[in-house]
Amino acid sequence: MDEKATNLLDVKELSIQFFLEEGTVHAVNNLSFSLKPGETIGIVGETGAGKTTTALGIMRLVQSPPGMIVSGSIEFEGQNLLDISEPEMRKVRGNKISMIFQDPMTSLNPVIPVIDQIAEVIMLHNEGTAKDAILKAEQMLEKVGIRIERAREYPHQFSGGMRQRVVIAIALACNPALLIADEPTSALDVTIQAQVLELMKDLKVEFNTSMIMITHDLGIVADICDKVAIMYAGNVVELADKYQLFRNPQHPYTIGLFNSIPDIKKDEETLKPIKGLMPDPTNLPSGCPFHPRCESAMPRCFEIVPQMVEVSQGHYVKCLRCTEGSAQNNKNEGGA
Amino acid sequence: MHKYILKRLVMMIPVLLGVSFIMFTLSYITPGDPAQIILGEGATQAMIDQVRLDLGLDDPFLVRFVSYVAGVAQLDFGMSWATQRPVSEEIFARFPHTMRLAGMGIALALSVGIPLGILSAIKQYSIFDMGANFISLLGVSIPNFWLGMMLILFFTVNLGWLPATGFATPIQYIMPTIAIASASAAVIMRMTRSSMLECIRQDYVRTARAKGLSERTVIFRHALKNALIPVTTTAGLSFGFLLGGAVLTETIFAIPGLGMFMVSALFTRDWPTAIGGVLLIALSFSFVNLMVDILYAFLDPRIRSQYQ
Numbered sequence: 186m187d188e189k190a191t192n193l194l195d196v197k198e199l200s201i202q203f204f205l206e207e208g209t210v211h212a213v214n215n216l217s218f219s220l221k222p223g224e225t226i227g228i229v230g231e232t233g234a235g236k237t238t239t240a241l242g243i244m245r246l247v248q249s250p251p252g253m254i255v256s257g258s259i260e261f262e263g264q265n266l267l268d269i270s271e272p273e274m275r276k277v278r279g280n281k282i283s284m285i286f287q288d289p290m291t292s293l294n295p296v297i298p299v300i301d302q303i304a305e306v307i308m309l310h311n312e313g314t315a316k317d318a319i320l321k322a323e324q325m326l327e328k329v330g331i332r333i334e335r336a337r338e339y340p341h342q343f344s345g346g347m348r349q350r351v352v353i354a355i356a357l358a359c360n361p362a363l364l365i366a367d368e369p370t371s372a373l374d375v376t377i378q379a380q381v382l383e384l385m386k387d388l389k390v391e392f393n394t395s396m397i398m399i400t401h402d403l404g405i406v407a408d409i410c411d412k413v414a415i416m417y418a419g420n421v422v423e424l425a426d427k428y429q430l431f432r433n434p435q436h437p438y439t440i441g442l443f444n445s446i447p448d449i450k451k452d453e454e455t456l457k458p459i460k461g462l463m464p465d466p467t468n469l470p471s472g473c474p475f476h477p478r479c480e481s482a483m484p485r486c487f488e489i490v491p492q493m494v495e496v497s498q499g500h501y502v503k504c505l506r507c508t509e510g511s512a513q514n515n516k517n518e519g520g521a
Numbered sequence: 522m523h524k525y526i527l528k529r530l531v532m533m534i535p536v537l538l539g540v541s542f543i544m545f546t547l548s549y550i551t552p553g554d555p556a557q558i559i560l561g562e563g564a565t566q567a568m569i570d571q572v573r574l575d576l577g578l579d580d581p582f583l584v585r586f587v588s589y590v591a592g593v594a595q596l597d598f599g600m601s602w603a604t605q606r607p608v609s610e611e612i613f614a615r616f617p618h619t620m621r622l623a624g625m626g627i628a629l630a631l632s633v634g635i636p637l638g639i640l641s642a643i644k645q646y647s648i649f650d651m652g653a654n655f656i657s658l659l660g661v662s663i664p665n666f667w668l669g670m671m672l673i674l675f676f677t678v679n680l681g682w683l684p685a686t687g688f689a690t691p692i693q694y695i696m697p698t699i700a701i702a703s704a705s706a707a708v709i710m711r712m713t714r715s716s717m718l719e720c721i722r723q724d725y726v727r728t729a730r731a732k733g734l735s736e737r738t739v740i741f742r743h744a745l746k747n748a749l750i751p752v753t754t755t756a757g758l759s760f761g762f763l764l765g766g767a768v769l770t771e772t773i774f775a776i777p778g779l780g781m782f783m784v785s786a787l788f789t790r791d792w793p794t795a796i797g798g799v800l801l802i803a804l805s806f807s808f809v810n811l812m813v814d815i816l817y818a819f820l821d822p823r824i825r826s827q828y829q
Contacts (some may be wrong), residue, residue: 222623225714246731275731275734276733279731281713283731286727288724291723292728293725294728294743295821296747296822297746305732305734306732306733309732309734339822339823339826341822341823342826351727355728417772445613467624503823
């Protein structure tokens with residue numbers, strides 16, 4: 186009970202489905218995780234694992250129709266976001282929860298000067314005149330490292346990295362309690378990636394913002410996150426403190442992810458991908474959704490859906506092997 | 522921007538030269554002796570020879586063309602062979618009617634087409650959307666002369682509400698404007714719809730929603746501004762076609778416009794009048810295109826920076 190009170194965000198049993206003519210897409214299935222104030226969680230998974238849908242679900246921006254949040258709850262600051270009205274939700278969006286989208290080349294409006302795009306969100310959620318909003322927007326531009334002389338320029342006059350800085354300025358303009366970053370650096374080249382991540386890290390500390398960092402880059406997780414949720418087929422399959430997860434991954438999928446990172450010290454000829462493909466979300470396999478690709482699958486994995494199990498303090502795994510309390514669990518305490 | 526406009530204005534000169542060259546060639550190769558047509562049946566050979574001499578019809582083609590262009594450069598389009606009055610006078614007496622008809626037509630088309638297009642994009646696949654699509658399909662397929670006749674049949678013959686002819690008082694504007702605007706309204710509506718549908722799926726619209734903006738602000742401030750850019754082109758083209766293609770509507774409603782005048786000029790082989798009219802329409806078409814491009818730059822900063 187006590188722990189619940191201190192959580193900023195508590196996502197419980199969230200399921201999001203898309204109802205298409207071809208069938209129902211089970212994009213997110215019984216997903217749960219929580220986040221404390223100031224904490225950063227990394228959500229990691231392959232393309233199509235449901236990471237973005239989860240983020241849009243929290244913002245209540247899942248395209249509807251065809252998408253729908255079918256069950257679960259999203260408690261934010263003690264209030265279930267799924268219970269409040271749309272106008273109330275609009276007061277949360279951009280104000281208390283902000284989102285940074287993946288592709289900075291397309292996420293800014295091409296026909297509006299960047300300063301107006303920042304000032305717009307400030308005007309919307311704060312009292313004060315348009316002049317105040319522009320002033321605040323200029324401060325935000327400076328914070329993200331863009332000179333004020335460029336404020337009246339349009340998005341096409343900025344590079345990808347600069348545009349993402351503008352997007353970050355928009356997201357942080359109202360000092361949100363929670364920032365959802367959906368692969369904020371995937372579309373940028375590596376040096377710009379590092380700059381943008383550094384900026385986000387600094388601003389996160391400055392504004393004391395909690396963050397959900399969606400990525401498929403474990404390097405970013407190691408750099409910026411406190412804890413990690415590994416997603417597979419719309420499920421969190423492993424949830425742990427960053428150090429625990431990196432030192433002692435438990436779920437076969439997580440282990441596969443780590444194994445697929447090439448080791449620069451060894452002269453490796455071939456990459457080691459996880460064999461097979463993510464299952465079709467309209468037709469998920471029975472039992473554990475990972476069993477068709479799992480090297481250590483047991484006959485029971487075909488039938489029984491594994492439940493989340495706490496294998497050690499704060500380390501949760503959804504795998505039948507771990508449910509049994511296998512010998513591996515004994516090692517993990519020594520690692521930390 | 523000023524430089525660009527100036528450049529575009531200068532570019533109109535070769536366009537107009539080309540148009541007059543084509544028209545002049547057509548007049549040259551069309552069978553029939555203009556002098557004979559001017560004088561009518563029963564003219565003596567001596568009279569015909571005299572007229573041919575006066576009009577310079579025996580001069581070589583290029584000489585005639587150059588002297589015509591030189592005249593046009595001084596706003597002298599020659600004399601009408603049919604009425605023996607200056608072509609410029611004849612044309613400018615009629616052009617305002619055509620301009621007014623086309624202008625009111627495009628205004629009606631825009632004010633019906635854009636709102637309907639936005640609505641049916643926002644409510645895609647709804648009953649309203651299907652209805653609007655059906656009506657726009659009708660609008661494109663119904664020929665405007667038929668629509669004009671049906672309007673006359675219904676509102677003049679049956680109900681007696683509206684006058685069937687003329688274009689002087691507001692009540693006379695109603696039916697010709699509807700008849701001429703229907704096809705353009707349909708095209709503009711469909712263009713707005715598809716452009717809007719594309720825009721509301723864009724990432725920046727999602728960003729706008731993520732800011733917490735109301736749906737109305739998202740649509741009108743963020744999506745519409747982008748969606749109107751391609752609509753501008755369609756509207757400009759429609760306006761050009763209305764200017765040049767109002768002949769049938771003008772004929773049905775007996776509007777003394779340029780279209781009707783030019784058709785009768787062609788029938789009587791009154792070439793100076795026909796060429797002058799075509800030149801004026803080509804000029805207005807070029808102007809409309811220039812306006813569209815300027816509007817484009819106004820709407821889209823990406824294009825604006827290309828002009829600088």
